[in-house]
Amino acid sequence: RHVPRKHQTLCHWHPHCNHYPRYSKANTMPPVKRARTEEEVGVAATNGIALNTGVPEGWALESWRARPIQQQPQYPDEAKLNTTVKKLTQLPPIVQAEEVDQLKAYLAEVAMGKRFILQGGDCAERFQDCHQDLIQSKIKILLQMSLVLVWGATVPLVRIGRIAGQYMKPRSKPMETVEGREVHSYKGDSINSFDNLDERVPDPTRLLDAYFHSAATMNYLRGLLVSGFADLHHPEEWDLSFVRCSSKRSEYTAVVERIQHALNFMQSCGLGSDPSMSKVDVFSSHEGLVLDFESAMTRHVPGKGYYNLGAHFIWIGDRTRQLDGAHVEYFRGIRNPVGCKVGPTTKPSELVELVQAINPTNEPGRITLITRFGAGNVKEMLPAVIKAVKEAGLIVVWECDPMHGNTKSVLGTKTREFDDILSELLATFDVHQEFGTWLGGIHFELTGENVTECTGGSTELAAEDLSRNYQSFCDPRLNCDQSLEMAFLVASKLAALKAGPSGAKQ
Numbered sequence: 283r284h285v286p287r288k289h290q291t292l293c294h295w296h297p298h299c300n301h302y303p304r305y306s307k308a309n310t311m312p313p314v315k316r317a318r319t320e321e322e323v324g325v326a327a328t329n330g331i332a333l334n335t336g337v338p339e340g341w342a343l344e345s346w347r348a349r350p351i352q353q354q355p356q357y358p359d360e361a362k363l364n365t366t367v368k369k370l371t372q373l374p375p376i377v378q379a380e381e382v383d384q385l386k387a388y389l390a391e392v393a394m395g396k397r398f399i400l401q402g403g404d405c406a407e408r409f410q411d412c413h414q415d416l417i418q419s420k421i422k423i424l425l426q427m428s429l430v431l432v433w434g435a436t437v438p439l440v441r442i443g444r445i446a447g448q449y450m451k452p453r454s455k456p457m458e459t460v461e462g463r464e465v466h467s468y469k470g471d472s473i474n475s476f477d478n479l480d481e482r483v484p485d486p487t488r489l490l491d492a493y494f495h496s497a498a499t500m501n502y503l504r505g506l507l508v509s510g511f512a513d514l515h516h517p518e519e520w521d522l523s524f525v526r527c528s529s530k531r532s533e534y535t536a537v538v539e540r541i542q543h544a545l546n547f548m549q550s551c552g553l554g555s556d557p558s559m560s561k562v563d564v565f566s567s568h569e570g571l572v573l574d575f576e577s578a579m580t581r582h583v584p585g586k587g588y589y590n591l592g593a594h595f596i597w598i599g600d601r602t603r604q605l606d607g608a609h610v611e612y613f614r615g616i617r618n619p620v621g622c623k624v625g626p627t628t629k630p631s632e633l634v635e636l637v638q639a640i641n642p643t644n645e646p647g648r649i650t651l652i653t654r655f656g657a658g659n660v661k662e663m664l665p666a667v668i669k670a671v672k673e674a675g676l677i678v679v680w681e682c683d684p685m686h687g688n689t690k691s692v693l694g695t696k697t698r699e700f701d702d703i704l705s706e707l708l709a710t711f712d713v714h715q716e717f718g719t720w721l722g723g724i725h726f727e728l729t730g731e732n733v734t735e736c737t738g739g740s741t742e743l744a745a746e747d748l749s750r751n752y753q754s755f756c757d758p759r760l761n762c763d764q765s766l767e768m769a770f771l772v773a774s775k776l777a778a779l780k781a782g783p784s785g786a787k788q
Contacts, residue, residue, distance in 0.1 A: 336583075336585075336586045336587020336588070336617060337587050337588065337615065338614055338615055338642070341611070341614060341615040342615075343577055343580060343582075343588060343615070344577060345611055345612075345615070346573055346577070346608040346609070346611040346612040347608070348611075349606060349607055349608040349610075349611045350604070350606065350607055350608065351573065351607060351608035351609070352601055352602050352604065352607060352608075352609070353452045353453075353571060353599075353601055353602055354572060354573065354574075355469060355473045355474070355484035355572065356456070356484060357484050357485075357486050358483060358484075359486070362486050362487070363486040363574065366486040366487055366489050366490055366574075367486075367489075367574050367578045369490060370489060370490065370493060370575065370578035370579065371578045373493060374497075375579070375581055375591030375592070376446065376447070376493070376496055376497050376500050376566075376579070376591060376592050376593070377500065377566060377591050377592070377593060377594050378591070379581075379583045379586065379589045379591065379617075381565070381594055382589055382591075382594050382617065382618050382619070383617075384563070385440070385442075385563075385565045385594045385595060385619055386617075386618075386619045386647040386648065387647060388440045388647070389440065389619050389646075389647035389648075389650065389679050390646035390647030391438075391647075392440060392647070392679045392720075392722040392723065393646050393647060393677055393678065393679045393720075393722065394646070394720075395720035395722070396438070397437065397438045397439065397440050397722070398431065398435070398437045398438070398439055398440070398722055398723060398776065399439070399440045399442060399650075399679070399681055399722055399723025399724065399725075400424065400427055400428050400431060400439055400440070400441050400442070400723070400724060401441075401442040401443070401444065401567065401681065401723060401724065401725040401726070402423075402424060402427070402442075402443065402444060402724075402725070402726040402727070402728045402765070403420060403424075403443045403444025403445045403448065403727070403728065403729075404420075404444055404445075404448060404727065404729065404756075404759065405444075405448075405451070405727045405754065405756035405757035405759065406448055406449065406450070406451045406470050406471075406755075406756045407444075407445065407447075407448045407449050407471070407495075407499075408449075408471050408476070408755070409449070409471045409491060409492075409495050412495045412498055412499050414502065416731075417445075417499060417502055417503065417506075418506065418511075418730075419729070419730030419731055419762075420443065420445060420729065420730050421443070421503065421506060421507075421511070421512075421564065421730075422730050423728060423729070423730035423762050423765050423766070424441055424443060424564065425441075425512055425562070426534065426765075426766055426769070427765055427766060427768075427769035428441055428562070428769075429534075429537065429538070430534065430537060430766065430769040430770055430773050431769055431772060431773050431776070433537050433540070433773070434537070434770065434773025434774065434776070434777055435772075435773045435776030435777050435780065436777070436780070437776060437780070440563075440565070440723070441562060441563060441564045441565065442564070442565045442566075442567050442594070442595055443503075443564055443565070443566055443567065444567055444568065444727070445499060445503070445564075445566055445567075446496045446497075446499040446500040446503065446566040446568075446593070447492070447496040447566060447567075447568035447592055447593045448567075448568040448569065449470045449471045449472035449492040449495070449496070449568070450469060450470040450472050450473060450492075450568070450569060450571040450572050450575075451468075451469055451470045451569070451571070451756060452469070452569075452571060452599055452601045452602070453467040453468075453469055455467055460479060461479065463479060465479050465482040466482040466483055466484065468482070468755075469484070470571075471488065471491070471492065471495075472488050472489055472491065472492035472572065472575070473485075473488060473572070474488070476755050486574075489572070489574070489575050489578075492575065493575075493579075493592075496566075496592065496593075500566060503564060503566075507561055507562065507563075507564060508561060510561070512561050512562045513561070533770060534766060565594040565595055566593045566594050566595070567593055567594065567595040567596065567597065567621075568592075568593050568596060568597075569596065569597050569598075569599050570590070570596035570597065570598060570609065570612070570613065571599065571602065573608055573609065573612055575592070576590055576592065576596070576612060577612060579591055579592030580592075580616060583617075586617060587615075587616075587617045588615055588616050588617060589616060589617050589618060590616045590618050593618075594618065594619075595618060595619050595620075595621065595650075596613075596618060596620065596621070597620065597621030597622065597623060597650075597652065598610070598613055598620065598621070598622055598623070599623050600623045600625050600627065600628075600654075603622060603623070603636055605632065605635055605636060605639060610636065610639055610640065613640050614639055614640045614641075614642075619647055619648055619649075619650060620640055620641075620648065620649055620650070621649075621650045621651075621652050621681070622636060622637070622640075622649065622650070622651055622652065623652050623654060623683070623686075624651050624652060624653045624654065624655075624667060625653075625654045625655060625686070625687065626655055626656070626659055626663060626687070628667065630666045630667050630669070630670035630671075631670060633651075633667060633670065633671070634670050634671065634674045634676065637649050637651075637671070637674075637676050637678060638674070638676070641676075644675070644676060644677050645677075646677045647679070649676070649677075649678045649679065650678065650679040650680075650681050650723070651667075651671070651678050651679065651680055651681065652681045652682075652683050652725055653667070653680070653681070653682055653683065653710060654682075654683040654684070654685070654686045654687045655687050655706065656687030656688055656702075656706065657684075657687070657688055657702045657703075657705040657706040657709065659687065660706055660709040660710055660713060661709055661712075661713060664709075664710065664713045665713060665716075665717065668680075668713065668714070668717045668719055669717070672717065672719070679722045679723065680714060680719060680720065680721050680722050680723070681721075681722060681723035681724065681725050682706070682707055682710040682711075682721060682723070682724055682725065683724075683725040683726075684702075684703045684704070684706035684707040684710070684724070684725075684726075685698060685703060685725070685726060685727045685757070686757070687706060688702040688703055688706060689757060689758070692737070692745045692748070693745050693746075693748070695745075695748045695749070695752065696757065696758055697735060697736060697737055697745070697748055697758045698735075698736045698737075698757075698758050699736070699737050699738050700736055700737065700738030700739040700743075700760075700764055700767075700768075701738050703736070703760070703768070704768065704771060707724065707768075707772065707775075708775060711775055711779065715779065724772060726759075726760055726765065726768070727757055727758075727759045727760070728759050728760040728761075728764075728765045729759045729760070729761060729762070729765075730762050730765075731753070731761065731762065732751065732761055732762060732763075733751050733752065733753050733754070733759060733761045734747050734748050734749075734750045734751045734752055734761070735748065735752055735753070735754050735758035735759050735760075735761065736758050736759065736760050736761070736764055738764075739763060739764040739767055740763070740767050741763050741764075743764075
């Protein structure tokens with residue numbers, strides 16, 4: 283129902299009135315609050331405060347529009363944008379609220395040290411990647427890695443893909459020079475074109491393309507997982523044809539044989555019909571960057587609150603986590619589990635405020651802190667962050683992204699060294715062990731394809747080999763060999779940590 287402009291007290295967008303409130307310094311974010319006690323929560327509920335509806339005080343679906351905002355595309359046609367946003371609000375959700383709640387419950391167990399996260403996928407997806415074989419290869423490498431981790435470390439896993447929505451990326455500059463032309467920087471297929479320079483001007487209809495490609499990817503992914511593709515009785519079907527390293531192929535084959543032997547034993551004992559053996563959960567994730575899209579994919583679930591149903595898990599990036607900014611305002615109001623990137627520019631005190639702003643009730647599983655310092659900075663910078671979070675009494679999931687802090691240019695090509703990635707990961711494990719906290723997950727940019735984008739690993743990929751099959755238009759990814767090798771090394775570290783102080787020294 284249309285609300286006359288004079289009655290619009292909150293920041294709701296409406297297709298007929300075309301009204302967007304402007305940001306002013308007076309419109310500041312509500313003060314950060316400490317976690318409420320159970321007694322305070324009960325009092326708030328009886329007083330009718332928004333807690334009993336799952337909606338934070340002072341928050342509305344479009345309240346982010348009154349805040350300063352970063353990294354948004356500058357669309358030349360506002361009417362076209364409004365039409366696109368209206369259409370997105372009318373389309374079905376891509377995921378379900380119950381699935382989001384299930385993931386958050388799993389992440390709460392991660393925060394308690396009972397589970398471990400494997401999160402991985404492309405730096406940024408492209409529409410052309412919405413293809414049966416490419417989707418299968420991404421899921422296969424995640425399944426292969428998770429099999430190694432579960433078997434080697436005997437820890438339940440939470441699988442999250444950078445998939446079905448990672449079509450946007452932040453950039454340091456709005457313009458760039460390509461082939462002698464100054465054009466808009468490529469910010470992902472949902473915003474503009476990478477290949478066609480004449481289509482670099484941000485186009486809002488690409489948001490609809492992003493929706494449909496995300497929905498198609500998620501639909502195919504669901505079909506794979508319920509059709510027995512992830513059946514533990516047949517892991518040999520997760521093709522390893524790209525794995526050239528014979529030692530890792532042999533190790534993986536040995537793991538598969540031991541699992542099949544265990545399953546056959548269980549079946550002979552009458553315990554082999556558990557449906558969990560034939561399927562797994564793979565949740566979707568992406569960076570919540572373009573807020574026109576994210577808010578359009580947000581739905582109100584009666585009795586629960588607002589959910590972003592474009593993905594199960596979304597994260598707020600290093601460039602958009604300003605406390606008074608639009609992204610923090612949007613993220614604090616949704617019920618999804620939220621990731622926060624933490625890097626060298628993060629001040630521990632501000633991080634505490636950020637976590638408290640997004641998760642004022644200190645709900646377990648709500649916040650995942652994704653650290654990305656670079657191999658040489660972990661032992662210097664991570665301790666202060668952990669100490670600040672612990673002293674504030676915050677319940678968070680700790681996850682390590684060992685990719686972004688280790689990017690460099692070699693022979694004019696952007697790459698990452700396998701040993702640097704592993705070094706940051708192992709150093710992060712060590713720091714968490716020192717502080718008595720649980721590093722609950724790893725976050726990789728990887729692919730199931732035999733690309734040559736990161737150097738090193740057991741196949742000894744050299745800088746001179748990068749041009750052989752360098753496919754990334756964004757950041758370099760671990761290939762299938764390197765990903766599987768990394769899984770074995772992480773499994774070994776986790777097993778050592780579970781073995782106690784003597785094993786952790788390995």
